[in-house]
Structure formats: structure tokens, C-alpha cells
Amino acid sequence: MNKTVTHSVPARGPADHEVRDQIVAAATEHFSRYGYEKTTVSDLAKAIGFSKAYIYKFFESKQAIGEMICANCLRQIEAEVRAAVDEADRPPEKLRRMFKAIVAASLRLFFQDRKLYEIAASAATGRWQAALAYEERIRKLLQDILQEGRQTGDFERKTPLDETVMAIYLVMRPYLNPLLLQHSFDYTDEAPAQLSGLVLRSLSP
């Protein structure tokens, strides 16, 4: 009888994903105070109170931890953008809100904390998987809105869809990508309205 209990409730430490989350949370805090580029895995281990070897059991490099932080950050931007888009009924208004939310969420997450910006910049410069996947999901969201607008008759259907998606993505890119966004602060107030106005004129049937 005792044997059965021992088997079904084995003495165990936290699950792997819990440790990973713990490391990521501590690293996020540490990087946002001391910067990503300058911090080594040793510094991080010391700050968290883990051994370096223990951290390497869960992440193969500092970049792997940075990628996880970056992925979380981009997921949060994406969630805000999707929420803004979902609030609107018609495709033109969805597109307007998408522009507005991308600028607002990116500014807040990349620049409210200059140290986290560093991670986003490394992601964009180094073409990290998390950044590429995010760009792809944003393009997909854009494509969905365009397709819906073609079905409702709000948008023209002559231009190949791929071409429209790519061109509008290029218009949004300076506000999505932190490396570009840092040089666009002068325009972030007016750009969403002006660019979505231009894009909507280009889509009129």
C-alpha cells in the first residue's frame, strides 16, 4: 500500500517549465536594470542565486533567455493589437485600429524601459526566431483583415492580395521594428492616422 502512494506522488522539485519561467522572470528584471548586452550568464546566475551550470541546464545561452523574454514581449504587443482590431466591426476600422495599436503598444513596450529595448534591438538585428515569427503573425493578421474587407466589398479586389499585404506591411514596418521606431518618435502622434488614411484610400474599390 505504501508502495503505491510512493509511486503516485513521488517526491519532486518544481517542473522544468516552472524553473524556466522563474529564470526568465528573474532575467527580465535583471536585464531591465543592468542591460542585456552587458550582462553575462554568470552575472545573471549570481543575481538569481542559481549556479551557472543549473541555468545552462535550461537555456543553452544568454540569447536563448533573451529570445524567451523577447517572445513574451512581442506576444504582449500582438495581444494588444488583436484586442484593438477585435473591438471594431468593419475591416476599414480594423485596419485603422491596427495601425494605432501597433504604434502605441510598441512604443510602450520597447521604450518605456530603455533596457528592454536593447533585447528587442538585438532580436531585430540578429533576426531571432521570435522576431521573425512575430512579423509573420502581424502579416497574417493584416492579410485576414484585407481578405475580410474584400469579401464585405469594403476593399478593392484587383490588386493581388500578396502584393497588397506586402506593401501595407512595408508602410507599417517603421513602427513595428524597434530599430526603425527609435528614429520615428517625431511622427508617432500623426503617423497612424495619416498612414491608415493613405492605405484606406489605396484600398477603396
Added chain:
Amino acid sequence: MNKTVTHSVPARGPADHEVRDQIVAAATEHFSRYGYEKTTVSDLAKAIGFSKAYIYKFFESKQAIGEMICANCLRQIEAEVRAAVDEADRPPEKLRRMFKAIVAASLRLFFQDRKLYEIAASAATGRWQAALAYEERIRKLLQDILQEGRQTGDFERKTPLDETVMAIYLVMRPYLNPLLLQHSFDYTDEAPAQLSGLVLRSLSP
């Protein structure tokens, strides 16, 4: 009689503008080899073979020399863009050529020589007068093409002209501004055609 001759042909050195041009030419060469940021006016004086005091008679600072080099560089880009625009007859084609020429000329002048890029980047970051004036002239060229297209009936007239100019300028900006352009190399092949396509759809009457 002799007196008159002495007066009309006084013994003189080179005119001020000649010395200025000579300093700018030598500085362009020097900066493009050794970089703008790292070079001091003393380094420059030594390299040219002038005294530092003599250079300061013509330019109040290193930035004043950099501004002159930058202005020359931007004038050259502008001349290429204007030449490309002038080759086309109709406003839509002018706009297409403007996009194409801006990307091509900016890439060539800012990036064929990474060291001169540094000056352009300082100009953009520091909002040098030469960079601001260039942006203003590009906006004016854009406005002239749009106005012409409104007159010929090629472009719509409902949207306020100012708004159209500003929105299209924002679309071009990532390819005009060297700080943005350096992060857009992946798109410089396709962007001119895709963005001018989108812009022309937005302008259709």
C-alpha cells in the same frame, strides 16, 4: 599710371570660397578614410597641411565642415532624384521614378562608403540644417508632382493636399533617412515598386 595698375590687380591669395572648397574637399577625403566621429580638427589640419587656426578662420567647428560635406552629398541625391523625375512625362510615372531614384541614390551615397554614412547619420541625429532643408525640398518636389497630377486629372482632389504630401512623405521616409535606411536593406529591391504602387492606388481619382 603704375599706380592705377597696382590698384586694379592687387597681390592676393585665393578667394575665401576657394579655400573653403579646398578644406571641404580635403576633409571629405580624410573623413571617408578615417571616419567623421573620430577625427578632430587638429587631425584634419595636420592631414591637410594647414594650421588649426587657419581652418577655424573658415569654419567655426568640425560640424560646420561636416554640414558642408553633408549638404553636398544631399544636393547630389536631390539632383539625381530631380533628373529621374524630369525624364517622365506624366505625374504617376514621375512619382514612381521619384521612389526608385531616392532609394538608389541614397543607398549609393550613404552606403557605398560607410565612413561618409557616419556624417549623414550625425546630420540626421543632430537635425543639422542641411538635412532639414533637404527633407523640405523633397517634400516640395513631392507636392509639385501631386499638384500637377491633380491638374492633369491623374490624381484625386478630395483629400487635402497637405495631408497627401505628409502621408506619402512618411511612406518614403525610411528610404530617405540614412538611420532608417540602414535597417531596410532587405526591402530596397522591392520597396520602390510596391510602395509607389500602393501610393498610386491611393491617389486614383
